[in-house]
Amino acid sequence: xxxxxxxxxxxxxxxxxxxxxxxxxxxxxxxxxxxxxxxxxxxxxxxxxxxxxxxxxxxxxxxxxxxxxxxxxxxxxxxxxxxxxxxxxxxxxxxxxxxxxxxxxxxxxxxx
Numbered sequence: 001x002x003x004x005x006x007x008x009x010x011x012x013x014x015x016x017x018x019x020x021x022x023x024x025x026x027x028x029x030x031x032x033x034x035x036x037x038x039x040x041x042x043x044x045x046x047x048x049x050x051x052x053x054x055x056x057x058x059x060x061x062x063x064x065x066x067x068x069x070x071x072x073x074x075x076x077x078x079x080x081x082x083x084x085x086x087x088x089x090x091x092x093x094x095x096x097x098x099x100x101x102x103x104x105x106x107x108x109x110x111x112x
Contacts, residue, residue, distance in 0.1 A: 013029065039072065041069075042069070069081075
């Protein structure tokens with residue numbers, strides 16, 4: 001009879017992270033999970049109306065996560081997300097439209 005472990009996969013991920021981490025294992029796990037989430041959003045959810053609606057309601061990602069999103073270098077995906085998101089931001093719309101323009105290749109947008 002086979003004995004199954006009562007431990008969840010997350011437990012083994014954490015143990016592995018503690019063994020391999022150069023810094024704080026939990027911080028490294030958070031960064032990996034955040035990157036995996038954002039990568040999924042860029043490649044699977046850009047055209048998902050529900051995801052874009054939720055992003056508008058949340059007024060976009062915070063500065064840290066927006067920069068992580070930009071680090072993927074997917075200008076089109078980011079521009080699509082923030083084009084629709086920027087429409088619901090009110091006062092913040094101008095700053096998000098600058099991000100969209102920058103990602104679309106308008107180099108001088110940072111000088112505005």
